[in-house]
Amino acid sequence: MPRNRFAGHSHGLLGHDHKPPLDILAEARQQLARYPAIKLVSARADSVSGAIDDFSVLTGDGESLGARRVILSYGVADQMPDVPGFAESWGTSVVPCPYCDGFEVAGQHWGLVWSGPQSHNQARLFQHWTDKLTVFADGHDIPPDIQADLASRNIPFVDGRIVEIAHRKGHITAVNLDTRRNIAVDVLFAHPRSKPSASLHESLGLATVDTPTGIVLKVDERRQTGMPGIYAAGDLATPFLPSVTQASSQGAMAGIFAQQSMVV
Ligand SMILES: Cc1cc2nc3c(=O)[nH]c(=O)nc-3n(C[C@H](O)[C@H](O)[C@H](O)COP(=O)(O)OP(=O)(O)OC[C@H]3O[C@@H](n4cnc5c(N)ncnc54)[C@H](O)[C@@H]3O)c2cc1C
CATH class of the missing domain: 3.50.50.60 (FAD/NAD(P)-binding domain)
Incomplete structure (x- = not known):
């Protein structure tokens, strides 16, 4: 349920201008199939436990997935005011x-x-x-x-x-x-307040930053949260001018820094 699913078209993403947001996502999912190391699990992440090099992510389907690093990118949800229309x-x-x-x-x-x-x-x-x-x-x-x-x-x-x-x-x-x-x-x-789409960061005790429209996760220049081995990207950790371009860029940087941190 991406944040922009209500929009007919997405703008400002290089090479994908004026496409329906869900078409961009579907295309991206297809492109991932080329990479055998990637396993795409279409399930809700319910909890993250453990510590760097030994995290467990429990899904809503009851599956437990191990990970040395975790990137949180579950976005934010806009809170609609109680105004008809x-x-x-x-x-x-x-x-x-x-x-x-x-x-x-x-x-x-x-x-x-x-x-x-x-x-x-x-x-x-x-x-x-x-x-x-x-x-x-x-x-x-x-x-x-x-x-x-x-x-x-x-x-x-x-x-x-x-x-x-x-x-x-x-x-x-x-x-x-x-x-x-x-x-x-x-x-x-209009700029209704937003809140993170899930609460995994709360159970992990991660630091947040207040913005005029809601809270986002605090990350360092390598996109690592306050907990070693847990990174964050996208609207969930963007205090200013969130966009698909920013989210993609931060996802790329979080991935690069997470991988570099595993090199001994
Ligand atoms: C009406 C509207 C129009 C917009 N138009 C544009 C535009 O034209 N151009 C542009 O650049 N930006 C636009 N944006 C902003 C854009 O939607 C966001 O910046 C972008 O979607 C952020 O990407 P993201 O991956 O961080 O979050 P999202 O796209 O919101 O994706 C988060 C994903 O995490 C999933 N998720 C949530 N909880 C869990 C969980 N517990 N486990 C697993 N998955 C979970 C959600 O289902 C969702 O698929 C628009 C926003 C709105 C509201």
Whole structure:
């Protein structure tokens, strides 16, 4: 269940642009078949125990797999707010990332749901894609100096909590507010909090880092967690601008450093 499974197309991965995310994964799985040392186990990892050079991974199917090193890459899950229409539109017209989907909707009327101080920078960045942007405070108090900056950029901000995303088959038509205002937009950028998709790191006692949208695992420059022999890659350990390219790059680096650490 990859994080971007709700999106029709994935963007920004060299050689795979504008492909459905699950097609990219299926292709990658087929390519692994060429490598006899790789055993692909389609099961949930339920626990990791042991220590460096002698780990055991227990799967949901009851299988126990031995490993000298382990790379955790189980990603994060976005926590949908309890707003009708939000989850139904997620990945279609309610999206998190302008670098993924900005080109597709450039010049259209964008909305941005305020999620904290980082939203100010996002509002400024979004002006590179469109000059029609509305910021939704969604119950946050936006400081007066930031309100003044938005006003100087001709970015309207709207008070009130979002109570519904009106949509047609996931395509947003309007943001409905508890102030009874309904604001029409073509796309809504939002950053719900996320949490790791599994809790193996908790039972291992691994250190984490707080980010504005959730926690991620702490790793060193070799992508090793606080526990020798356990590495982490992908959104699970990406505090800033997660993407498929970053996840692939970190997976490659974690694999290289894990292998190098076994050379005597
Ligand atoms: C709506 C949306 C659109 C996006 N569009 C883009 C885009 O266009 N371009 C881009 O670069 N990025 C995009 N992203 C970001 C992208 O989805 C992530 O950066 C990327 O998927 C991270 O890869 P990952 O391997 O770390 O995690 P994931 O892709 O989430 O994969 C984690 C995998 O771990 C599995 N898993 C979970 N728990 C366990 C367990 N206990 N045992 C075994 N397996 C487990 C999951 O089932 C999943 O298959 C988008 C994200 C969203 C939400």
